[in-house]
Structures are given as C-alpha cells and as structure tokens.
Amino acid sequence: MKNIFEAFKIVKDKQIDALRMPSLPKEFILKSISDSNINPRIVTHFYPKSPIAEQYYRLRESIKSKMQKESFKTIAITSAVNGEGKSITSLNLAVAMTKDVDCKKVLLIDCDLRRGRIDHSLGLNSNVGLSEYLMLGTEINNILFKTKINKLTIIPRGKIADNPSELLSSEKMKKLLGELKKQFDVIIVDMPPLIPIADASIVCAQSDMVLMAVRAGKTQRGVVDHAAEFLAQAEANLIGYVLTHVEYYIPAYIYQYV
Template identity: 45%
Template sequence: MITSALAGEGKTITAINLAISMAHDLDNKSILLIDADMRKGKIAKYFGLGSHPGLSELLKGNADQEGVLINPGIPNLTVVLAGKTPKNASELLNSKKMEQILSYFKTRFDYILIDTPPVMPLTDACILGPVVDGIIMVIQAGKTQRDIIAHAEQRLYQARAKTIGYVLTNIEYHLPQYLYRYVHQYDGNYSYEEKAAAKT
C-alpha cells in the first residue's frame, strides 16, 4: 500500500511508477494497481483512461471483479480505477466485501499495489493498513514537517499497520562548488569524438 501523511506529496505518481517498474523488471509476474482513493482518484487521468467501473462499483455490488480490471497498455500491468465517488467511502473500505475482493485478487496477481488517500485528513489508509502486507510512506522533501510525519506514523501504528519503507520526493541535489568545478574541468578534457562515444 502506498500513502502519505498529507495530500500533494506524490503518492499516486509514486505508486504508478513503482507498478510500471515492477511490470517491466519482474519477468512473468503480474502486477495489479488499485486506486483506493475513491474521493480523488487520479490513476485514470495519469493513464489517459476514460470513465470505467472501478473499486466503488465493485464494493457496492454494481460490478464484478473481472469487470473492473483494465489493461493500460503495459505488459503484465492491470489497474482497477477508483470509480464514481461514493458517499460512504470509508465504510465501503471497512467492509467485509473489501477483504473478499483483496483475497480474490491475491489469487489472480503476483503483486498488488494500492494507492490510498493520505493518512492525516481521512481514516481510509488506517482502515486498509491492517489488511495489507506493508505500507510505503511517501514524503515530499521541504514540505512535510517531521511532527506531521510522526503523527501519521502513530495513527498507522495504532491501526496495527506496518510501514516497510519510505520514498522521498521533490529532492533537489546541490553539488558542492569544488565538485562542480571538478566535473566541468573533467568534462572539458574530452574531445568531441570522446564525448560522442561516451553518449553511445
């Protein structure tokens, strides 16, 4: 499961990139990406997919498991969109139906990634946390304060969810001045032919 403390930290694009990388790098392994952010799902937009029955319809009994599976055009990758925004998203995620859906998908796919709403504004991530194998917390550098991250971690811990890793987004790299000069001096020693060869 991929989440963040606050909105706008890059959790959805992280989930998408991770799913694509796994589908590309893991030979003959099937990957399922579920958009469980039924209030502000964005996976359909990122993949350029139109309106399609998704998780909300599945949880409400208006679609079946196979009917919500979409191939976004990437080998070994399947997605389940968020669907139409329901009035009771948290209740649906906390239902026995959600556990049954995940159990079914586990028999169909080798790996399942779930993109959830952020931890602090809503309870959805804490609801799903205990029923997944682990959580990856996405943190935006220079934005999220440490006490907010700690509070989010505490909420997940109290929900008996297990954080297994972190992804830091929006990082800016600054080369020290001496290293910057060294790199440009070293690059300047290349001839045109050597530079062309180095790029191939």
C-alpha cells in the same frame, strides 16, 4: 534541506531506507512527450534507463526482497497529507514491477475514492471501478482494466462515492484483496492520505506492507510521526518511507542518456 535529513533519520530503524525521488524539470518532460495520453511523470515508462527510473528500480528491489522472504504480495502507498507524491510513486513502482522478469501480472488499485485518477494517468477513462464493486457488487472481472503498459492491469476509482471511508474499511474490501492475491503476482494500492481520511489506515492494515511518501522540505516531522501512529494503531506493517520532490541538480550531460 534540513527536513530531508530529519525525514531520513526516522527510517534508520526500518528495513527499507527512504529513497530520494528527484524531480525532472517540467520543461524537459513536457517538450519531449507532449502527444502522449500517459502521464509524462511516469519516468519508468518513458525513460526506463534514466537515473530517476533507477531509483524506482532500487525501491522495487527492496520491496521484492521482502516479498520473497515473507510471501507478501500487496503494498499500500500512503502519506500523511495530500499531494505528497503517492500516486506518482505508485504508478512508477507499478511500471518498474512490470519490468521485472519474475512478475508476470501486476495490479495497481486506485483506493483514493475521492480524488484518485490513476486511469487518466495511464491514458484510460473509466466510469466503473472500485466504488462500483464495493457499492453495487459489480463483478471483479468488470473492474479490471488492462493498460497500454505490458503486464499492468488497474482497478480505477470508479464514480465518486458518498461514503468512501466506510467502503474502504468494509469486509468486502478485505475479501477483494484476498481474491486478487490469487490472480496477481504483485498488487500496489494507491491510498488516500492518512490524516484527513479516517479509515485509510485500516486499508493499509489489510495490505501486507505499507510505504509512506514524504514530501521533502514540506511535510513536517511531527505530521509524519502522527500519521505513522495511525498506522501503528491499526497494526499496519510500515516498511519505510519514500522522499518525494527532492530537488537536486542533475547535470545536462546525464539527460543526454534519458
């Protein structure tokens, strides 16, 4: 628990407070949705009225108020190290955005050119994506994929590239984000982690805002601070932290309503 509160302290001077994303018990999710191709952890899709989905709506509202004030459109989601919940947060936030009446077109970009599998999480399987655009000059329209979720389009990772860092920090990537801003109301960018990937912070700097996922009880404060320094050096606009893997008890009677 100590780590959770330490991580929480860091954000006191930021505009968005860290949000605690509780875990759904695995047995509960897997039993309910065993036949779906969509990742059952996208609770905003499967259980839009659940207390956990509400947390994502709160996150959406905090982001929206910033977007409206500053005419921002792109938000990158990153973390210090692997496995902190970036992709699940990106997916749930993207679906939460589609439920907003003001958002007509939502885009989720898989910028994790090494390990990203956003397409699988949404029940798609694509061989073409961001890598092909950056390496081969594939047309933008050929890397945009509509999903089964109303209003949500994705750009999948594509094939694994040999030089993801160089591709992500290229001028082409910057231009792509500029083009996409003309077509979409909100763009969520699922990033690789900052510490192992040299140029992740550069792409974060090309986004209007950055959120950092922090795995509660695991990622140490020094590691989070170190990653935040990379963002500061790149002059990225870190607006806050999302705490993931927060384990706390949700009484059974609440589950009756999800």
